[in-house]
Amino acid sequence: MSSLWRKKKDISETHEDSPQDGDIPHAEDPRGRTSQEPTERTRLLPPEQSQGYLSPDDPAVSPYNLWSVRAVRGLSLLALALSFVWWTFLLVSIFVSPPLMHSRGSGFFAFSYTTLATGYLVLGLLFFAVPSQPMAIWGIILSALLLIDMVIILAVPRMRLEEGWVGIGSVVWAASISVYQVIQNRAVAWGKREEEERLTGREETRRSLREWLVVFIQMVVLAIMTIAAILFTSTLTLRSIDVSLEPTGSRYSVYGDTYQVHLACVGDRTEANANEPTILLEGDYGPVEETLQPFIDDAYRHGTIARYCYWDRPGIGWSDNAPSPHSAGMSTDVLSEALALADETGPWIVVSAGVGSLYSRLFASRHLLEVSGIFLIDPLHEAYLSDIGNPNRGFFLWLRGILSPLGLDRLAGAIFRRRTREDRVIGRSAYQSGKFIKAKLQENLVAVTMTAAEVQSARHIQMGDTPVVVVSSGKKMKDPEWAKRQEDLSHITERLVSWDVVRDAPHEIWTDTEGRRVLEQRLKDIVKESQSQRPWR
Known part of the structure; x- marks a missing residue:
């Protein structure tokens, strides 16, 4: 402000005799001095200064x-x-x-x-x-x-x-x-x-x-x-x-009404099938509606099974995301809560594929008297939880999640590939949604800690006489480590009904013609075995 004062004083000394163009007129007070009502524009400068102008480049012009x-x-x-x-x-x-x-x-x-x-x-x-x-x-x-x-x-x-x-x-x-x-x-x-x-x-x-x-x-x-x-x-x-796509089943509020999960059951309970177990599906990586449910629905229509239920894990399909952290055991608990709210009871035969097998095994260990059979389709062994919990994978999922609101892949799919809302919610594009990415990030964060401990405990608790069927992919079995783990999973109980390897089938065995035939036959076998082993009245 002192530099501004000196500049204006120098200018005023050269213009004492007459007003110059651009000067702002001032009224004279009784003592002969100019006066002006202070305003926001003038109160920051000394009141006695003259009206000389500064250079536009002067820092004081701000x-x-x-x-x-x-x-x-x-x-x-x-x-x-x-x-x-x-x-x-x-x-x-x-x-x-x-x-x-x-x-x-x-x-x-x-x-x-x-x-x-x-x-x-x-x-x-x-x-x-x-x-x-x-x-x-x-x-x-x-x-x-x-x-x-x-x-x-x-x-x-x-x-x-x-x-x-x-x-x-x-x-x-x-x-x-x-x-x-x-x-x-x-x-x-x-x-x-x-x-x-x-x-x-x-x-x-x-x-x-x-x-x-x-x-x-x-x-x-x-x-x-x-x-x-x-x-x-x-x-x-x-x-x-x-979100306008209506769910095939119902949403149930779980975990203290914190969020909702989707559960659907197909087939009525009658006197004729009262003692027959209900198939309880657990999907693999993506929505069960895109993977396992169509095959099981065909088996239901063929009369192989009398009734089945399926659900969407938190963040997948029609289910909401769960609070973080969220482990496989927590998912099993909310499934149990949803079944109770839907008034659905056993006996159950849990049928699962891939990573879903971990969830099914946890459910079986927590419902010992209600689960009468375990059917594993090319299941993921708990030794591979380190791959799910890999930090690099977690960072990539986090980055995908941060970018997901931009919707570049979803918009491109809708515009150029004619993806429908079914594709985006329960179909082949479901993995692009923010909810799905968040669910997989949650899975990654606790895979080697909470989930690994839960699965290990489940193995110790499992009923020894529960019938087990394992069907493995011939292509995946070419990996010696995978083959070794599949054999280990065939011994999670003492009652192995069968362990089949479908020679040319991929990991999604139900997509192969021979694989579908084997799966449906083994489904019949485990239903029959579960009824003879632990009849329900």
């Missing part, structure tokens, strides 16, 4: 001279601090759900919106003193897109339930910040113009090379943010279509 502009910047700093704290909580909640912060959806959308809001605040603060028209235009477009996203989430009941208050609050926050940034840009532009007119006599229309570089960076970053928002909107639109 919008920061105005308290209103400084207040806007302070508000932006406060918003950034709040946004960063919320962003941190959401990042942590992906791995460990804090109390009251669980999202029935993946939680990746909430994280993405908060990331967008935080980045927008950082951009606005970095280039606070260089407002521009392009920044205002891009900001208005971004605000409109985020407001549309907010409307979509609030208007679709199922999405509103999945996102919960965490997701809704995050998108509202992002939309509010985008509107605020437009206001901030205009406020700083006004302050800059006011100070230029007051201190230099005119609005500065020139820009330095540095300012042009800043404007260019603003445009590029905001263009990227806008493209991301367009993809968010497109993915949300696709989700609004997908």
Whole structure:
């Protein structure tokens, strides 16, 4: 301020005799001195100074001279601090759900919106003193897109339930910040113009090379943010279509009404089949509706089995995501709860494939008197849990989850490959959803700790006289390690009904003609064996 005072004093000494063009007229007070009512534009400078103008390049010509502009910047700093704290909580909640912060959806959308809001605040603060028209235009477009996203989430009941208050609050926050940034840009532009007119006599229309570089960076970053928002909107639109697909069974609220899982049963309980066990399916990597259920449904139609039930593990198909961490044993517990809520009782023959075999074995160990048979289709041995829990795989899943709200693969599938909502919910594209990725990340995080301990305990608890059937893939059996593990799984109880190796069948044995024949025959065998071994009255 002292440099500003000296400059204005030097200028005033050369213009004592007459007023110059551009001077602001002043009224004289009774003592012969000029006076002017203090305003926001004048109170920051000494009242006795004269009205000489500064160079437009003088550092004193700044919008920061105005308290209103400084207040806007302070508000932006406060918003950034709040946004960063919320962003941190959401990042942590992906791995460990804090109390009251669980999202029935993946939680990746909430994280993405908060990331967008935080980045927008950082951009606005970095280039606070260089407002521009392009920044205002891009900001208005971004605000409109985020407001549309907010409307979509609030208007679709199922999405509103999945996102919960965490997701809704995050998108509202992002939309509010985008509107605020437009206001901030205009406020700083006004302050800059006011100070230029007051201190230099005119609005500065020139820009330095540095300012042009800043404007260019603003445009590029905001263009990227806008493209991301367009993809968010497109993915949300696709989700609004997908959630309209009605489940084949019913959703049951489990785990203290924290989330819902989908369970469906096919076939009626009659006097003729009252003593016949019900098949309880557990899918492999993807939704059971895409893998094992069609084969079992054919067996049901052929009369091989009288009744079967299947469910979607948390985060897969029509089921919500569970709070983190979530182990295989926790999934088994919520399956038991869903069966109880549906008034479904045993006897059960658990039929599973691949990684689903771990879940079925846990269920069998926790329902010893209700499980009358275990049918394993090319099962995954617990020794391979280290592959599921591989840190590199976990990082890749996390990265996929963070990018999932962009929906690049889902949108491409819908536009170019004509993928339907069935494909995206329970079909071949289900692995692309944020919910599915979150479920697999949860599986990865506890595979070698909680899940491994649960499976080991289950092996010690399992009833020794429970009939077991194992059918293995001939192609996978070419791996000596896999063959050794398959043989080990054939001894999880003392009663092995059969162990078959289908020569040319892949891991999904039911997709092979000979494999389907063997599976259906062994299904008949284990139903018969379970009835003779442990009859139910």
